[in-house]
Amino acid sequence: MFLLKDVAAKVDKKLVGKKKMGFPGLGNSASGCGYTNLMSLDERMVAHCLAIFLPKLFANLDVLKGYFQNLIQINDGIMDCANLYTPDCAVYSQCIKLGLDIATSLFTWNGFQSSDNESILKTCLASLVERLEGNVADDLDLPQLAEKTVSYLMTFKDNIVSCEVASSHLGVLDALAKIENSDWVRQQVSLTAGSYAKRNWQTAEGKDKGAVFNAQVTKFWTYFLDYSDQPLQLILDIFNSGIQEVFENKAKDYYNEEYPTITRATLHTLYQVALQKLANEIKGKTYGVTKDKDELLIMWTQTTDILLKAVNPLKVWRNRGILKAVLKYSKPVIDYFLKNGMPLFEDVFKRKSKECLNVIKTLQASTRYMHVICTSTKLDSDLALASFVPMLKKSLEATVYRVQAMLAANNYGDAFWLGNLKNRDLAGEEIMSQVPEEDEDEEGEDEMEDNQDENQDEEMEFNGAEDPDSVKYDDDDDD
Structure with a gap:
C-alpha cells in the first residue's frame, strides 16, 4: 500500500x-515537495x-x-x-x-x-x-x-x-x-453504476454514511444517468419508486429497499444530480420544423411529470440542500420550456390541444409550490437561497404571459382568468400581507392591478366550460 x-x-x-489553487501562498504545502x-x-x-x-x-x-x-x-x-x-x-x-x-x-x-x-x-x-x-x-x-x-x-x-x-x-x-464511446461500453458503465446505486454499502461500524459517502453516491447516480439510454424515464422511475417512499417514512435512518443509497441524508445529492441532468438533457432538444413533434411532446410531458414528482414531496419534508437544488435547476428547465416547448405547443395545439393542456396543467402544479418556496425563502432571509428567487420568479411570470398569448392565438382566450394566489409558507400556512390594504396604489397601474394586493401572486385558471380538464396556471408579480 x-x-x-x-x-x-x-x-x-x-x-x-x-489543481487550481487559491490566493498565492495559501496553496503551498508539503505535499507539493519531493x-x-x-x-x-x-x-x-x-x-x-x-x-x-x-x-x-x-x-x-x-x-x-x-x-x-x-x-x-x-x-x-x-x-x-x-x-x-x-x-x-x-x-x-x-x-x-x-x-x-x-x-x-x-x-x-x-x-x-x-x-x-x-x-x-x-x-x-x-x-x-x-x-x-x-x-x-x-x-x-x-x-x-x-x-x-x-x-x-x-x-x-x-x-x-x-x-x-x-x-x-x-x-x-x-x-x-x-x-x-460505443453503445456497448456505455451500457456496461450504466449497468455498473446502477448496480452500485442499488447496493447496501456497509462498513465495520455499520451502514456507510457521511460526506465522503454522499460524494461517492453522487458519482454513482451521475454515471447511472449520464450513460443511460433513456435518462428522463429513469429519473421519473427513481422519483416514483425511490424518493417518494423515503419522504413518506418518518424514520431518520430509513432507506429504500430497491435503492438503498437513497436516504434522507443523500436526498439532496440525488435531487441535484437528477434536476441538473434534466436541465442538460432538455437543453439539446430544440424545436424545429424538421424535428419529430410527437417525440418532443412526449419529452416535455416527461419533463413536467419529473418537476411535479420533485416538488410535491417537499410538502411533507425538505431540507436546505433540496430547496437549493429545486431553486437552482428549476429556472433553466422553465427557460428551456419557454424557448423550445412553447413554440412546439403553438404549432401542434390545434391538433393536440388536450395533450398540450395536460402538460400546462402539470407544470402549473409544480410552479404553484415553487412560488411557496420563493416566498418562504425571502421571509427566512436565507441569502444563499434568496439569490435564486428573483430570476426564477421572472421566468415563472414570463411563462404565464406566454401561455396566455398561445391560448388567445388559438381562440382559447376565454378559457382562463386571472386571480390572486395566497402567499403561504412551506408548511401550507397562509402568510399575512405586510402591505396594508388601505395603502395607495402606485400611479400608472391598470385597473386589474389596482384590484390586486401587491404581495399576492397572479393565478391563471382555465374555465371548465372550455375544456373538460380544469387547468390552473399561476405566477408571481414583483413585490
Whole structure:
C-alpha cells in the first residue's frame, strides 16, 4: 500500500496536472515537495513507464480480487458479513482502490488524444486484455482493445465490498468510455453504476454514511444517468419508486429497499444530480420544423411529470440542500420550456390541444409550490437561497404571459382568468400581507392591478366550460 500510494501521487502529479489553487501562498504545502526528479521527466516517458508497470500492478490486483471472491463465496454471497470488513480487508480494499486510481489517472491523460501516443495506449490496453484472454492479436484496433479492457474490468464488479473502491472502479470505466464511446461500453458503465446505486454499502461500524459517502453516491447516480439510454424515464422511475417512499417514512435512518443509497441524508445529492441532468438533457432538444413533434411532446410531458414528482414531496419534508437544488435547476428547465416547448405547443395545439393542456396543467402544479418556496425563502432571509428567487420568479411570470398569448392565438382566450394566489409558507400556512390594504396604489397601474394586493401572486385558471380538464396556471408579480 505504501508503494501504491507513492505511485498514485506521482501519476496524479505528472499526468493529471496541477489543481487550481487559491490566493498565492495559501496553496503551498508539503505535499507539493519531493517531485524534483519526477517533474524533470517528459510526460510521454512517464506514460511509457506506466505501460510497463501496468501488467504487474493488475497481477497483484487480480490476487486481491480473488481473495474477496473466495471470501464472498465462503459467506454464501452475503455482502454484509462481519468478516468482509476486518482490518485486513480494509487494507486490501485500499490497495485495489489505489491501483484503480493509478489506471484512471493514466487513461485520462490528455496526451492520448494525440496520435503520436496511440502506441502507448494500445500497449496499456493490450496488457490488460491479456489477463482475460491470453495472447492478443496484433491486428486489433483501439476501439476493440478498449471494449475488451472494459470486459476485463467488469470482473471486479461483483468482488468489491467497499464503496470507495466502487467509486474508483467507475472512474476507470468512465475513462475507457471516453476512449471508446460505443453503445456497448456505455451500457456496461450504466449497468455498473446502477448496480452500485442499488447496493447496501456497509462498513465495520455499520451502514456507510457521511460526506465522503454522499460524494461517492453522487458519482454513482451521475454515471447511472449520464450513460443511460433513456435518462428522463429513469429519473421519473427513481422519483416514483425511490424518493417518494423515503419522504413518506418518518424514520431518520430509513432507506429504500430497491435503492438503498437513497436516504434522507443523500436526498439532496440525488435531487441535484437528477434536476441538473434534466436541465442538460432538455437543453439539446430544440424545436424545429424538421424535428419529430410527437417525440418532443412526449419529452416535455416527461419533463413536467419529473418537476411535479420533485416538488410535491417537499410538502411533507425538505431540507436546505433540496430547496437549493429545486431553486437552482428549476429556472433553466422553465427557460428551456419557454424557448423550445412553447413554440412546439403553438404549432401542434390545434391538433393536440388536450395533450398540450395536460402538460400546462402539470407544470402549473409544480410552479404553484415553487412560488411557496420563493416566498418562504425571502421571509427566512436565507441569502444563499434568496439569490435564486428573483430570476426564477421572472421566468415563472414570463411563462404565464406566454401561455396566455398561445391560448388567445388559438381562440382559447376565454378559457382562463386571472386571480390572486395566497402567499403561504412551506408548511401550507397562509402568510399575512405586510402591505396594508388601505395603502395607495402606485400611479400608472391598470385597473386589474389596482384590484390586486401587491404581495399576492397572479393565478391563471382555465374555465371548465372550455375544456373538460380544469387547468390552473399561476405566477408571481414583483413585490
